[in-house]
Amino acid sequence: MDKIIVSGGNRLNGTVKVEGAKNAVLPVITASIMASEGKTVLEDVPPLADVDTIGEVLRYMDVDVKRDDRTLYIDAEQELKTVTPFEYVRKMRASVLVLGPLLARYGHAKVAMPGGCAIGSRPIDQHLKGLEAMGAKVEVGNGYVEAFASDRLQGARIYLDFPSVGATENLMMAAALAEGTTVMENCAREPEIVDLANFINKMGGKVIGAGTETIKIEGVETLKGVTHNIIPDRIEAGTFMVAGAITNGDIIVEGAIPAHLRSLIAKMKEMGVQIEEFDNSVRVIGTDLLKPIDIKTLPYPGFPTDLQAQLMTLTMRAHGTSVISETVFENRFMHVDEFRRMSGNAKIEGRSAIVDGPTQLQGAEVSATDLRAAASLILAGLIADGHTTVTELQHLDRGYVEFVEKLQGLGADIERVNDPFVMSEDSMVQSN
Numbered sequence: 514m515d516k517i518i519v520s521g522g523n524r525l526n527g528t529v530k531v532e533g534a535k536n537a538v539l540p541v542i543t544a545s546i547m548a549s550e551g552k553t554v555l556e557d558v559p560p561l562a563d564v565d566t567i568g569e570v571l572r573y574m575d576v577d578v579k580r581d582d583r584t585l586y587i588d589a590e591q592e593l594k595t596v597t598p599f600e601y602v603r604k605m606r607a608s609v610l611v612l613g614p615l616l617a618r619y620g621h622a623k624v625a626m627p628g629g630c631a632i633g634s635r636p637i638d639q640h641l642k643g644l645e646a647m648g649a650k651v652e653v654g655n656g657y658v659e660a661f662a663s664d665r666l667q668g669a670r671i672y673l674d675f676p677s678v679g680a681t682e683n684l685m686m687a688a689a690l691a692e693g694t695t696v697m698e699n700c701a702r703e704p705e706i707v708d709l710a711n712f713i714n715k716m717g718g719k720v721i722g723a724g725t726e727t728i729k730i731e732g733v734e735t736l737k738g739v740t741h742n743i744i745p746d747r748i749e750a751g752t753f754m755v756a757g758a759i760t761n762g763d764i765i766v767e768g769a770i771p772a773h774l775r776s777l778i779a780k781m782k783e784m785g786v787q788i789e790e791f792d793n794s795v796r797v798i799g800t801d802l803l804k805p806i807d808i809k810t811l812p813y814p815g816f817p818t819d820l821q822a823q824l825m826t827l828t829m830r831a832h833g834t835s836v837i838s839e840t841v842f843e844n845r846f847m848h849v850d851e852f853r854r855m856s857g858n859a860k861i862e863g864r865s866a867i868v869d870g871p872t873q874l875q876g877a878e879v880s881a882t883d884l885r886a887a888a889s890l891i892l893a894g895l896i897a898d899g900h901t902t903v904t905e906l907q908h909l910d911r912g913y914v915e916f917v918e919k920l921q922g923l924g925a926d927i928e929r930v931n932d933p934f935v936m937s938e939d940s941m942v943q944s945n
């Protein structure tokens with residue numbers, strides 16, 4: 514297996530470019546299977562392990578999927594299988610996003626039930642509740658969720674108990690081909706939801722209000738393949754912004770849309786980091802004197818849980834006590850124990866992590882427990898004394914393209930090597 518070795522101490526400098534957003538491209542790819550005529554062409558597709566996995570899911574269902582660098586060609590005009598087995602959902606829970614599109618197009622879908630993962634239990638009850646409201650009959654058993662609609666799905670009024678990103682996406686897709694109008698309330702408002710709605714509308718759909726808490730979808734009879742550019746990845750952008758700040762560097766993150774990063778920019782400025790905003794990029798200038806902060810993760814536009822671990826590394830350099838509360842996932846603090854192996858002064862109290870800074874981190878052997886934990890351990894390695902070795906890189910590869918090369922381009926002392934003696938802890942179990 515591969516491992517990453519980081520030697521701390523270099524200040525980062527220069528420009529780094531972000532990719533298309535993982536969390537936007539995955540639902541857009543699953544929406545493309547609703548195109549019963551015409552081919553879909555997606556541009557700015559990040560070449561990530563998760564994109565390969567969703568491609569395998571679609572191929573299993575007889576969709577024709579080809580990738581040429583950052584362009585993805587999808588042809589779903591032919592009859593498709595309406596089943597996806599456990600091996601795909603095991604690798605990536607976003608596979609469950611084929612449920613809405615398949616049910617809407619064929620009146621049937623059978624998808625392996627996603628289990629829990631390192632960050633929490635992650636049920637899909639809100640997805641299923643919405644599909645039932647649209648007239649689907651849903652059965653859960655033997656590790657699968659199977660949904661039937663004897664006729665077309667029917668537009669409905671749906672109130673989500675929590676603004677779930679995945680449920681908003683699955684139900685928006687299902688409603689796009691349903692008969693009549695669907696009104697969804699308490700929807701997720703993430704930029705990736707807006708990107709999906711724009712894509713569906715280009716396909717011939719009628720979605721209004723994406724990006725607000727009420728989305729209205731007027732169902733249409735068919736959708737067609739179109740060309741679409743994926744929005745930039747705000748989480749990758751935010752990760753590099755922290756990399757610039759933590760090393761007391763001066764970097765430009767190209768492709769960062771400041772409007773998508775309001776909560777991170779506000780928190781970093783509160784800590785004393787200088788941030789200059791441009792239309793399509795941000796400049797981050799570090800400081801020696803970071804102030805502590807309190808953070809609470811929340812659905813967008815609140816502070817994203819997907820940046821919690823990365824910003825926590827920055828608080829370890831702050832002068833004072835920071836309190837970081839995680840309200841979205843019940844178990845998203847597994848990186849804290851790894852930080853402690855690096856002499857980080859952090860502890861968990863209930864749903865909060867308390868970080869006492871500043872600490873001089875020490876290089877150590879650490880293991881990534883999930884995607885963003887992987888990134889945060891590498892960030893910690895950038896400022897630790899000596900060498901930090903990070904393993905379990907299959908998590909990192911789900912969401913970051915050429916992370917090591919991009920950090921090298923900014924001046925970090927980092928390399929990725931193959932070590933035949935490193936065995937993956939979870940190569941045999943669910944990896945997301």
Ligand SMILES: CC(=O)N[C@H]1[C@@H](OP(=O)(O)OP(=O)(O)OC[C@H]2O[C@@H](n3ccc(=O)[nH]c3=O)[C@H](O)[C@@H]2O)O[C@H](CO)[C@@H](O)[C@@H]1O
Nearest residue numbers: 536607635636637638639640676677678679680819841842
């Ligand atoms: C591929 C993708 O876009 N992944 C993102 C998406 O995940 P995902 O779509 O899985 O996240 P959700 O917004 O659905 O989940 C948020 C919370 O709601 C709970 N919940 C969700 C659905 C449901 O039916 N019942 C329920 O209880 C979950 O367990 C979790 O505690 O949004 C998360 C929250 O911003 C991000 O961390 C993930 O990076």
Ligand SMILES: C=C(OP(=O)(O)O)C(=O)O
Nearest residue numbers: 606607819884885912945
């Ligand atoms: C939790 C994440 O992704 P997923 O929902 O795909 O597991 C993430 O991107 O940080």
